[in-house]
Amino acid sequence: MNGAGNDSVAVPLRRLAHGRTGDKGNRANVSVIAWHAEFFPLLVAQVTEERVAALFAHRRPSRVVRYLLPALNAMNFVLDDVLDGGVNDSLNLDAHGKSLAFFVLDLPMRVPVFLVPRLAGPPPAAGPPPH
């Protein structure tokens, strides 16, 4: 169940939500905050621990936990051991992992057609119709 029903279109998560990464040691957290309350159930249904863990598979997370904050239309992902040791040990230019929220915000989402006018950002460039 993606919560979007049959009559839906594919868009990146960035059009439904925004977020920010924080780091402490070798642990990152990524917030995912719905632009509108009506998007929150889609996030809950589709931006799951399993999907986020799979997205970060190359960084070998030892644990991925999602916390829900419905009063804020937000969720908070906590990813353990994904920063190659953290700010002091990682060889990454972005040793804090500050860019990682945008990795998550690129996740493909299904959105019911009636919510499309509520999406953030410019409409996607004309192309073949989504299926």
Place this chain on the structure above:
Amino acid sequence: MNRSGPLLVGCAAGFSGDRVDAAEPVVDTLIARGVAAGFGACLIFETLAERTLAIAQLRRREDPAAGHEPLLDAMLRPVLARCLAHGVRIVGNFGAANPRAAAAQIVALARELGAPAPRVAVIEGDDLSGEPFRALLRQHLGAELDAHEIVSANAYLGGDVIAAALRAGADVVVAGRVADPSLAVGPALAHFGWRDDDWDRVARATMTGHLLECGAQVTGGYFADPGYKDVPGLHEVGFPIARIDADGDCEIFKADGTGGRVDRHTVTEQLLYEVHDPAAYLTPDVTADITAASLAETGADRVRLTGVRGHPRPESLKVNVYFEGGWLAEGEISYAGPGAESRARLAADVLRRRLDGIRLRADLIGVQSLFADDDGRLLARLPPGDARDVRLRVAAADDDRARADRVLHEVTALYTCGPAGGGGVRTSLRRRLMTRSCLVPRDAVRPRFEFVA
């Protein structure tokens, strides 16, 4: 000043290296909307990220008069005299590894500005790097403690000792390592006279401090994403001010006449920043719970936070220990035009063959870099493409300086021995720091304050 009246807390720095022209509009606003209305007013500076203190300790080793925030003068000079004249208290962790040096600099600056001599308190007790604490740290970190040279070891102190200094009449409080939100908790405890086990109120002040501690990150800084998240006047983004009421709830707004944006979205991003379990945000002061927290837009660029709850503070204090960690070698070279990506990939391959035995991270900037992992698994998954402007960046860590130097030499040699058309070589060699954290019993640490002459 009316103790049951609100307290305004403004933040003028969110890290070491933040904008030094941030404070002036914040202080103007604190005076106009706080002092003039008979409210309490306080200005905080947060300048200590996790590793900043270790770097400060290294500076102090080379110069006993250094080790505090290098930008201290630039940060305080524009506002110190006005704060002292209007009773705006200043609290900062800009003491870093040398709070007494920072305090002496503040006293001297006040004298130079012709301001009345301030009462400056230094907070001490966070530094556990000395011999008396070695056994304690060994107990929690094991043999690793003796395997490397300690650069710094600091416990995160809480807001109670800041409050004690303010109650004793400090105009300026200079701390080293205190938990970031405690910079706001201390002034709130002192202003309202709350008990330090009034968990709900302390938790609310803690989350207020959490919203303030990164400076502009709550007022539109670190938020803009054109077309999706637009921020007016980002070039002159205003720094935040919180109005805390007697129950600890707060309203966040920003300095008058500045750019930026304060709404539900900017505040939610910062509320969750560096939070793990939202039911248990741990600080030395309290266990804060934001699972029932809510935000309301109460005016233009004004958001009210309510619903934060508190539970008893942890019995232990977190300690960050930094060790010397060898060398970080980095080198970069760029390729542009047709075949640029292929040439950059070939250059990476040349380096790997030349530097056999050294663990080398390679990034193709312009193709893939930040999201990738040190072992190159993500990059290996990406089929070669035809990007036309690519910067190869390699990095390696090594305890042996000579081996680290080899990385730099091999990148430089790509000029004549590598693929065609490589340009713009830059290399750098820096000392690395290693870190470990542990929890120590609260009573093993003795936070204290003292006024300096």
